[in-house]
Amino acid sequence: MVELTVLGNYGPYATAQGACSGYVINTDGFQIMLDCGHGVFSKLQKYADYTTLGILVITHLHPDHYGDIYCLRQALKYQMREGTRKDPLFVYMPEGPHPLVEEMKQWDDVFTVVSLEEAQKALNDFSRFQLKFFKVQHQIPAYGVQFQVNGEPLLTYTGDTGWFPQLEEYCRGSRYLLAEASLREYEAAERGMYHMTARQAGQLAQNSGTEYLILTHFFPENNLHQQQREAEQSFDGKIYMSGSGKKYILQP
Numbered sequence: 055m056v057e058l059t060v061l062g063n064y065g066p067y068a069t070a071q072g073a074c075s076g077y078v079i080n081t082d083g084f085q086i087m088l089d090c091g092h093g094v095f096s097k098l099q100k101y102a103d104y105t106t107l108g109i110l111v112i113t114h115l116h117p118d119h120y121g122d123i124y125c126l127r128q129a130l131k132y133q134m135r136e137g138t139r140k141d142p143l144f145v146y147m148p149e150g151p152h153p154l155v156e157e158m159k160q161w162d163d164v165f166t167v168v169s170l171e172e173a174q175k176a177l178n179d180f181s182r183f184q185l186k187f188f189k190v191q192h193q194i195p196a197y198g199v200q201f202q203v204n205g206e207p208l209l210t211y212t213g214d215t216g217w218f219p220q221l222e223e224y225c226r227g228s229r230y231l232l233a234e235a236s237l238r239e240y241e242a243a244e245r246g247m248y249h250m251t252a253r254q255a256g257q258l259a260q261n262s263g264t265e266y267l268i269l270t271h272f273f274p275e276n277n278l279h280q281q282q283r284e285a286e287q288s289f290d291g292k293i294y295m296s297g298s299g300k301k302y303i304l305q306p
C-alpha cells in the first residue's frame with residue numbers, strides 16, 4: 055500500500071496551527087519524506103514516524119522547504135547516540151546555494167547528501183519503487199519529483215515552480231499530482247515565473263492526464279475556497295485541498 059501524508063502545506067510562512075512544505079510517502083513501511091520546511095518536524099512526530107525515515111528529498115533550499123532539517127538533524131543524532139538508529143539518512147538536495155549545501159554535507163554523521171543534479175540524470179530505482187527527478191523553474195536550483203511503482207508514474211510533486219511547457223511532460227500519466235498553487239490570479243503577471251496559480255495547477259493536471267489533483271503550498275492569506283473553484287474551472291478530475299494531517303491512499 056502506498057500512502058501520502060501531508061505534514062505541512064504553506065509557504066513562505068505557515069498559519070498558527072500549520073506548517074510549511076512537508077510530505078511523507080509510505081510504501082509498505084518504507085518512508086520517503088518530501089521537503090522539511092518550517093514547523094514540519096513537529097507534524098512529522100504527530101503524523102508519521104521520524105525514527106524510521108528512509109529518504110528525505112529537499113526540492114530546493116528555501117527555508118519553507120528545508121528549515122526544520124535542523125530539528126531533524128538533532129533528533130537523528132540523538133537516535134544514533136542511543137543506538138536506536140544505525141544508518142545515516144539519505145538526503146537528496148540541489149547543489150546550491152553552495153554555503154547551505156556545504157553546511158549540510160558536514161553533518162555526515164546523520165546525513166548522506168546526494169546531489170539532485172546527479173540524481174536527475176537517470177531513474178533512481180529502489181526496486182519496490184522508483185524516483186524520477188526533474189528540474190523546475192524557480193529563483194534558485196529547484197526540482198520536482200515523481201514517485202513510480204514498476205516504472206508507472208503514481209504521484210508527481212511539482213515542488214515550487216512557475217508553469218513552463220515541459221512541466222506537462224514531466225507530470226504526464228501520473229495518477230496523482232501534488233501541485234503548488236501559491237498565487238492569486240492577479241499576482242500571476244508579476245510572480246508567475248516562479249509559482250503557479252490554482253488555475254494553472256488545474257490546467258497542468260488536465261493537460262498531463264492526471265486523475266487526482268492535490269493542491270498545496272498555499273499562501274496563508276489566500277481564500278482556499280476561491281482557489282479550489284479556480285482549479286475546478288480548468289480541471290475535470292477530482293481536486294483535494296491539502297491540509298496538515300491529511301492522508302491519501304494512492305491506488306496504482
Ligand SMILES: [Zn+2]
Pocket residue numbers: 065066075116118119214271
Ligand atoms: Zn516554497
